[in-house]
Amino acid sequence: MTNAGHSPLWERVDALGVRDLAVVGVSKHAGKTTALVRLIEDASRSGRRLGVASVGVDGERVDSVLGTPKPPIPASAGGLLATAVGAMKEASAPVQWIEPTGISSPFGEVWIGRAMAAGTICLAGVRQLAHLLLLRERFHALGADHVIYDGALSRMIAMHPDAVEGVVLATGAVVGSMEDVVRATRQGLRKVNIGLAEGAVARFCASQAGFVGVAVAAAEFPAVPADAVRPDAARPDAAEANAFEPTAARSGSAIPDAAEPTAVRPVAVRGAGENENRTPEWSRALLSDIKRYPGANAFTDDIRAAADLTERHRVFYYSGAVTDAVAQSILLRPYPSLLVAESPVHVFLSEGVWRQYTRRGHAVAVRRSARLVGVVVNPVSPSGATLPRTMLRQRIEALTDVPVWDVME
Amino acid sequence: MRDLRRVRPYGDTFDDGMVQFSFSLPVPYGEEAREAARQFVAKMGVLEPQVTYAADLGEGMTFFVVYGKTNHDIDFTAIKTPKVESPVMDFYEINQFIRERIGRKIVVLGACTGTDAHTVGIDAIMNMKGYAGEYGLERYPEIEAHNLGSQVSNEELVKKALELKADAILVSQVVTQKDVHIPNLAELVELLEAQDVRNKIVLVCGGPRLGHELALELGYDAGFGPGTLAPEVASFIVHEMAKPAARSDRGGKRQ
Numbered sequence: 001m002t003n004a005g006h007s008p009l010w011e012r013v014d015a016l017g018v019r020d021l022a023v024v025g026v027s028k029h030a031g032k033t034t035a036l037v038r039l040i041e042d043a044s045r046s047g048r049r050l051g052v053a054s055v056g057v058d059g060e061r062v063d064s065v066l067g068t069p070k071p072p073i074p075a076s077a078g079g080l081l082a083t084a085v086g087a088m089k090e091a092s093a094p095v096q097w098i099e100p101t102g103i104s105s106p107f108g109e110v111w112i113g114r115a116m117a118a119g120t121i122c123l124a125g126v127r128q129l130a131h132l133l134l135l136r137e138r139f140h141a142l143g144a145d146h147v148i149y150d151g152a153l154s155r156m157i158a159m160h161p162d163a164v165e166g167v168v169l170a171t172g173a174v175v176g177s178m179e180d181v182v183r184a185t186r187q188g189l190r191k192v193n194i195g196l197a198e199g200a201v202a203r204f205c206a207s208q209a210g211f212v213g214v215a216v217a218a219a220e221f222p223a224v225p226a227d228a229v230r231p232d233a234a235r236p237d238a239a240e241a242n243a244f245e246p247t248a249a250r251s252g253s254a255i256p257d258a259a260e261p262t263a264v265r266p267v268a269v270r271g272a273g274e275n276e277n278r279t280p281e282w283s284r285a286l287l288s289d290i291k292r293y294p295g296a297n298a299f300t301d302d303i304r305a306a307a308d309l310t311e312r313h314r315v316f317y318y319s320g321a322v323t324d325a326v327a328q329s330i331l332l333r334p335y336p337s338l339l340v341a342e343s344p345v346h347v348f349l350s351e352g353v354w355r356q357y358t359r360r361g362h363a364v365a366v367r368r369s370a371r372l373v374g375v376v377v378n379p380v381s382p383s384g385a386t387l388p389r390t391m392l393r394q395r396i397e398a399l400t401d402v403p404v405w406d407v408m409e
Numbered sequence: 410m411r412d413l414r415r416v417r418p419y420g421d422t423f424d425d426g427m428v429q430f431s432f433s434l435p436v437p438y439g440e441e442a443r444e445a446a447r448q449f450v451a452k453m454g455v456l457e458p459q460v461t462y463a464a465d466l467g468e469g470m471t472f473f474v475v476y477g478k479t480n481h482d483i484d485f486t487a488i489k490t491p492k493v494e495s496p497v498m499d500f501y502e503i504n505q506f507i508r509e510r511i512g513r514k515i516v517v518l519g520a521c522t523g524t525d526a527h528t529v530g531i532d533a534i535m536n537m538k539g540y541a542g543e544y545g546l547e548r549y550p551e552i553e554a555h556n557l558g559s560q561v562s563n564e565e566l567v568k569k570a571l572e573l574k575a576d577a578i579l580v581s582q583v584v585t586q587k588d589v590h591i592p593n594l595a596e597l598v599e600l601l602e603a604q605d606v607r608n609k610i611v612l613v614c615g616g617p618r619l620g621h622e623l624a625l626e627l628g629y630d631a632g633f634g635p636g637t638l639a640p641e642v643a644s645f646i647v648h649e650m651a652k653p654a655a656r657s658d659r660g661g662k663r664q
Binding site: 028055056057086087089102104105106107124125127128129130152153154155156157160319320321323325342345346348 | 489491492493564567591592595596598599600602603604605607608621622624625626627628629630631632649652653
């Protein structure tokens with residue numbers, strides 16, 4: 001990276017020490033692509049080498065749902081991209097295709113390429129977290145300073161903390177009236193800003209100690225029971241393929257050995273065998289007892305069915321999707337509880353259940369999350385509706401302490 | 410030989426540009442309503458709009474059929490749409506492929522999710538009797554097919570997928586309002602990702618408003634439109650299952 005040109009977005013990224021980031025929206029057409037374009041253009045001026053991919057389809061001339069025109073995605077000479085080669089037919093940037101990724105799609109296989117000159121690009125074919133992890137590794141190996149993932153529709157997977165360190169949240173007039181935009185943005189921010197378990201568990205234990213008179217206990221539920229999904233034996237090269245399973249690629253640490261009960265690792269370990277020892281060391285010191293349910297499925301097993309949980313079990317570690325059903329299974333417990341999800345992308349609580357849940361004194365925390373870099377607002381919707389831009393920015397600024405940028409300025 | 414670079418609608422003769430619209434307006438039936446419909450279509454840039462049919466729907470609503478002409482044309486030769494690359498096999502070839510390349514029965518779940526109760530699409534793919542002369546997946550000896558029916562919640566679908574160790578999930582969305590099928594389809598993908606099983610399941614959606622491009626945007630592996638038959642879907646699933654997972658070595662073929 002060379003000297004930075006003036007770009008509030010990139011200056012904020014640098015200030016936070018964020019390397020890779022995702023742009024996600026509170027709804028479709030919230031301004032994600034416009035924000036991505038701004039990031040690419042500003043990066044080009046400051047000499048940053050980017051690796052860019054989208055979990056949706058970006059750079060196509062018209063939107064696949066609304067049929068409205070979409071902004072072209074620029075690439076500067078030397079910029080890296082990952083896309084299905086077949087999607088680049090309408091793009092103008094000449095691209096040197098460097099390596100295939102093995103990611104297949106109806107547009108053809110996804111390749112990593114380097115733009116040989118400035119022009120437009122089309123991004124398609126990348127759609128899974130596993131793809132993002134693979135590409136992140138390859139982009140950096142090929143010399144990218146930053147990786148940027150563009151989200152799609154209302155999908156949040158691009159901001160998985162294993163894929164990126166920072167997230168830009170896009171919101172705008174497409175949502176509806178000013179009040180609609182504020183409401184949707186507040187919900188989006190609430191999800192992105194769920195507190196980290198690191199502090200939340202300590203605070204929770206401290207708050208409970210006086211009432212209970214004994215230490216708080218916890219229960220852990222894995223994402224998937226060990227035998228829930230077939231092994232990849234059907235795949236012809238399962239052993240090699242598994243080398244790129246998310247866990248190995250993202251955490252850089254070995255999967256804990258279930259036979260070693262003391263080998264507690266600090267978070268970030270998923271996959272086969274993950275069901276053991278998910279509570280970090282620091283939490284274990286605070287929690288008097290940790291019950292594990294390695295055979296349970298956090299997604300479907302009701303906590304109430306775990307008969308051996310006592311009233312002291314008030315911290316629940318859930319590795320999988322935290323849905324309304326999960327929250328409702330805790331809701332009626334007579335004492336306050338702390339539900340710890342893996343990350344914000346694992347939290348699927350509806351507005352109503354979340355409100356009900358927190359009003360009863362329960363709380364939610366996450367083990368890890370990508371840092372919120374800022375919020376971009378788009379006062380113009382694709383249908384032509386416009387909101388007062390100054391007021392829009394001020395209303396969104398009132399919701400958060402991170403910078404808010406008008407993407408059209 | 411017609412010029413496919415300048416294709417225009419066909420009504421009575423080639424290139425007459427005739428098009429037909431049908432829609433309702435929330436206005437009471439009458440001559441003013443007919444004129445409103447005519448002006449509305451004219452505002453869309455359509456030439457010579459003629460209201461050929463109007464019907465009183467009651468409640469102050471009127472239904473119209475309007476004809477008109479358009480000068481626009483399409484370059485058919487420049488159109489490229491994404492397609493699945495895997496070849497379509499027949500019933501016998503698919504079962505043989507599963508025996509030889511996968512080595513066990515595969516588990517396929519099908520469901521109409523969310524508020525959608527229209528199972529015509531998923532039934533055509535899944536039910537034993539099939540559709541249009543093609544058996545459905547339930548008839549395939551090497552496929553363990555589970556049709557969960559209509560109005561299945563995403564949570565229920567994921568629960569079943571984990572219980573049955575699904576290899577593939579087919580989601581049908583036929584009739585939904587206000588594009589609710591889009592967040593509904595996206596939520597299923599996000600749930601599977603959160604459960605850490607997305608990359609172990611072939612995920613396919615289908616319906617009249619779905620194609621491969623929207624499917625990709627939603628995080629699905631493919632999206633099949635109306636008229637798709639069971640062998641097309643089954644061929645795609647088994648070829649996807651037989652592919653190596655995404656990898657970062659240079660083993661892939663160069664295009």
